[in-house]
Amino acid sequence: MSDSESKRDEDAIRAIIARQFASLSWGEGRAPGWDDFTGDFLTGACLFPAARPAKPISVADFVERMRKLSETSLRTFDETVVGVDIHVFGNIAIAAAGAEMTENGAETSCSVEMMLLVKSEGSWKIAAQAWDKASAINPLPDTLVSAATSR
Template identity: 50%
Template sequence: MRTEEKMADEKAIRELIERQFGCLSWSPGVSADWDTFRFDFFPATPLYPAIRPVKQQSVNAFIERLSGLAETKLRSFHEKVLGTEVRVFGNVAVAIAACETVENETEVSRGVEMLLLVKDADQWRIAGQAWDSESDEVKVPSYLWG
C-alpha cells in the first residue's frame, strides 16, 4: 500500500471515530444523531460494552438502551476523543480510541474503545467494537492522550 493511500485511510478512520463520538452526544432539547451513528457500522456488528459479565449487543439494541436512558436518568451525555492509534493493512484495520465522557454535566469518566474496521466500496465501516472504563487499577495509556 502506498504511503499516501495509507495516510488517507488512517485519516478516514480517525474522522469516522470523531464522527461516532460526536453524534453520540445529547442534552435536553438536543438529540443524539442515531442515524449517523448507525451508518458507520455493518448491520450485524457486535458491540461489547464495559459491563461485566460480558454481554454482546447489536447496534440497534445499544441505541435503544441509550435512547431510553436519555429520556429518563441520563439527561445529557457528551463524549470526546482524547487520542487514537490506527493500524491499516489493505482493507482491514484496527483502531484504539481513548475517550472522555461527561454524563449529566457532572460525572466525568474515561475509557478505551477498540474497533475492528473493514473497507468496503471505498468506505470504512465498523465490524466489531468493545470498550472498557478506566479505573484505579487500569488507566488510559498516556500514548493515547493525543
C-alpha cells in the same frame, strides 16, 4: 499501499471515530445522532460493553438502550476523544480510542474503545466494537492520551 493512500485511510477512520463520539453526545438544544452512529457499522456488527461477563449487543439494541436513557435519567451526555491509535493493513484496520465522558454535567469518567474496521466497496465500516472503563488501577494508556496531540 502508498503513503498518501494510507493517510487517506487513517483520515477516514479518524472521521468515523469523531462521528461516533459526536453522535453519542446530547444535551440542551443538541440531539443525539442515532443515524450517524448506526451508519458507521457493518450489518450484523456486535458491540461489547464494559460490563462483565462479556455479552454482545446489536447496534440497534444499543441505540434503543441509549435512546431510553437520553429520555429519562441521562439528560446530558458528552463524549470527547482524547487520543486515537490506528493500524491499517490493506482492507482491515484496528483503532483504539481514549475517551472522556461527562454524564448529566457532573459525573466524568474515561474509557478505551477498540474497533475492528473493514474496508468494503471503498468505505470503512466498523465490524465490531468493545470498550472498558478506565480507573485508578486501569488508567488510560499514555499512547492514547498523547496521541491526540502527536497527530
